[in-house]
Amino acid sequence: MKTEASGLSNRKPETEAFFPRDRDWHPPAFAPGYKSSVLRSPRKALLSLDGTLSEITGPVFGHDILGELDDDLIRNFARPGESAVGPRIIVHGRVLDERGKGVPGALLEFWQANAGGRYRHKREGYVAALDPNFGGCGRTVTGADGSYSFRTIRPGPYPWPNGPNDWRPAHIHFSIFGHGFAQRLITQMYFEGDPLIWKCPIVRTIPDKAAIERLIAGLDMEATIPMDACAYKFDIVLRGRQSSLFENRLEGN
Amino acid sequence: MPQSSDRLKESASQTAGPYVHIGLMPNFSGIAGVFGTDLGAIMVDEKTRGERIDVKMRVFDGADQPLTDALVEIWQADADGFYNSPSEPRAVADPNFTGWGRLATDMTTGECVFRTIKPGRVPFGDGRLMAPHITVWIVARGINIGLHTRMYFGDETTANTEDPVLAMIEDRTRVPTLIAPRDGDIYTFDIHLQGEHETVFLDI
Numbered sequence: 001m002k003t004e005a006s007g008l009s010n011r012k013p014e015t016e017a018f019f020p021r022d023r024d025w026h027p028p029a030f031a032p033g034y035k036s037s038v039l040r041s042p043r044k045a046l047l048s049l050d051g052t053l054s055e056i057t058g059p060v061f062g063h064d065i066l067g068e069l070d071d072d073l074i075r076n077f078a079r080p081g082e083s084a085v086g087p088r089i090i091v092h093g094r095v096l097d098e099r100g101k102g103v104p105g106a107l108l109e110f111w112q113a114n115a116g117g118r119y120r121h122k123r124e125g126y127v128a129a130l131d132p133n134f135g136g137c138g139r140t141v142t143g144a145d146g147s148y149s150f151r152t153i154r155p156g157p158y159p160w161p162n163g164p165n166d167w168r169p170a171h172i173h174f175s176i177f178g179h180g181f182a183q184r185l186i187t188q189m190y191f192e193g194d195p196l197i198w199k200c201p202i203v204r205t206i207p208d209k210a211a212i213e214r215l216i217a218g219l220d221m222e223a224t225i226p227m228d229a230c231a232y233k234f235d236i237v238l239r240g241r242q243s244s245l246f247e248n249r250l251e252g253n
Numbered sequence: 254m255p256q257s258s259d260r261l262k263e264s265a266s267q268t269a270g271p272y273v274h275i276g277l278m279p280n281f282s283g284i285a286g287v288f289g290t291d292l293g294a295i296m297v298d299e300k301t302r303g304e305r306i307d308v309k310m311r312v313f314d315g316a317d318q319p320l321t322d323a324l325v326e327i328w329q330a331d332a333d334g335f336y337n338s339p340s341e342p343r344a345v346a347d348p349n350f351t352g353w354g355r356l357a358t359d360m361t362t363g364e365c366v367f368r369t370i371k372p373g374r375v376p377f378g379d380g381r382l383m384a385p386h387i388t389v390w391i392v393a394r395g396i397n398i399g400l401h402t403r404m405y406f407g408d409e410t411t412a413n414t415e416d417p418v419l420a421m422i423e424d425r426t427r428v429p430t431l432i433a434p435r436d437g438d439i440y441t442f443d444i445h446l447q448g449e450h451e452t453v454f455l456d457i
Contacts, residue, residue, distance in 0.1 A: 013339040019260070021456065026266045027397035034268070036395030039315040040446050046456040047421060053375050054388045054403075055457045057338035058328060059353035067288065076287050098260045111276025121272045121282055123322070123360075135287050137279045173269065173276055179340050181328045182457050184399060186392055188267040202268060205397050211265040237261045 016243040017051030018182050019098055027205035034201045035162050051182055058181035061107040063141050070139050073112075073152035077135030084134035086115025086153030088229040091189070091217065094146040095176065098240030102146025106238070107177040109139040110150065117156035117168075126158065151229060157196055169196035169203070178238040189234050190216045266398035273324050273392060278357050293326065293355030296369045300349040303332025303370030307439045308404065311363050312391055315447030319363025323393035326355045327367055327404075329386070334373030371406065377417040384412035384419070391444065401455045404442045407434040427453050 029041035049055075069076035074083045091110075095103040113119045113136065116128035120136050134153065142148045158168045171188045178184075190197050197203055197216065206212050214237075223231035274282035278291040297305070308327070312320045330336050335346035337353075346352065356365035374382040387404045405413050413419060413432060422428050430452045433442035444452045 013342075015340050015342040021263065023398075023456070025262055029397055029400075031397060034395070034397070037268075037397055038395075040320070040393065040395035041315075041397075042400070042451055042454050043447055044427075044451050044453075046454050047418075048456040049418060049421070050378060051457060052377055052383065052418070053336060053341070054328070054330075054383070054386070055401075057336035057340045059337070059351065060339055061292075065292070070288065077284070096261060098263060100259075100261055109276045111272065119272045119275060120284055121275055123271060135275075135279065135284045137276045137284060137287055139276075139288070173267075173273070175269070175277055179338070181388055181390070182401075184326070184390055185264065185266060186269045186273075186399060187264050205267075206265045208265075211262065214262065214264060215267070237264045239263055240260065 014179065014241045014243060015056060016241040017056055018180060018239040018241055020048075021239065025208055025211050027207070031205035034205050037205070051180075055182040056180050058177065058179055058183065060105055060179055061141060061177065062105070066139065066141060071150040073134070073136065073138045073150065076138060078133035082133045084114065084153045085131050086134075086156075088151070089154050090149060090151050090223060090225065090229045090231040091172065091234055092147070092149035092220075092223060092231060093217075093233050093235040095142050095148065095178075095236045095238060096146055097178070097238050101240070102142070102144075103178050103238055104142055104144045104146055105179070106142040106146065106148075107139065108142065108148055108236075109137070109175040110152075110172050111137045112152065112155040112172045113158055115153050115156050117158035119158075128156070154191070162201055166201060167196055167199075169194045169200050174236065176236055176238060180239075183238045185236075185238060187215060187236070191232065192216055192218045268394060268397050269324060269392035269399075271322050271394040273322075274357050277324055277355065281357050291355070293351075293353055296351050296354045296367065298349055301370060302347050302350070303372075305438065306369060306371050308367040308369060308387065308433070308442060309439055310358075310365050310367070310389075310442045310444065312358060312393070312444045313446065314395075317448070320358055320393050321360050321363045323358045323363075323391055324355065325358065325365055326353065326390045327369070328353050328388040328390070329369065330372040330375050332370055332373050334375045336375075374412065379417070381417050382412070382415070384409050384416035386416075386418075389442075389444070396446075400446070401457050402444065402452055403431055403455065404440070405432045406440060407432050422453055427451075
């Protein structure tokens, strides 16, 4: 909401504390079906704290940090004139808060394996080949209404050493910054119809089926570009601020 | 059935996984040329106000092994106790200090070192001053939801004694898990995810 003349925002920054997190909705720290959580989970109770300035505030990143191809994984690692191999897709959606309001200026960072399920990482040992034209990282910042989009290839499923025959469903990792450090979130996006979703021990760390379903992006034919790229829609919800009941008042709470 | 809340549910967290560096520190993970620098690697420049310090962190698992695949983010006030954030209601913070840093733990030693400044004091909700502290957020393979904690400074004994958050820790033997000892310009903060020395983690 910039005014043309001054360049100043006429929307007051929000400075209230956030709604408490529903930790029965999120996965618990200790979820032994996902074996590496066993040694990496605190066993003592968390100390609950009303938001102080240290958590209500957080870094905010402008569009000026973005390069031209940051939101195009098909091309941002490719040699000139070439592109990554795999099904071309667009992922788009909105970042909302719990009150349903779009979150503008949210930094989204995403990373993923290539079409064969191979990550470009020195610790990765899967036999599937690297794609010389695919890096696997991208980022974008949401617009005034909280919307975002990026272009990539659909990642492949990937075997991992957990159970003797565990495979991750196709997924894209997301890291999201809202406006307060307490909103900081990392999650994963899955694809509609993938039968591996319901077998995955990492997905199943989430206790509530409804919470899992909200991490599954739907095929979106309306946003699909014919003869170019299929679209998937993935909305992300961050914590909301407690000022919601009074937000229609002109100023002050 | 009573009426339901019309609030949306927050997207559920998932682990960052072992390859978190690809997305958040691509240059560190060997993916060059996509982003110029890794975001959050540099917090200060020559114009930043305040005392330069190094904060050395390691994260240990329940078997006392350091995590060599963790990612740590910190968030802190400037030297005068203001946050470089649009949600900071009190004053404009030092424009030459980001307040936010992000590093991976070393793939061999498990160590990461933030080059930053010592923060000023920030008020708690009721106006009492909190002791200088750094907010810390940890993600890694095996961690299903990012862990929040705080680092306090070992040479701030008086302020730490008055701190309203440290005062909330019921088991007083656990208070030292949040206090990093100082040696020269280096503070060392060892974080224990589990076990006898388990760090106090926060639900904030």
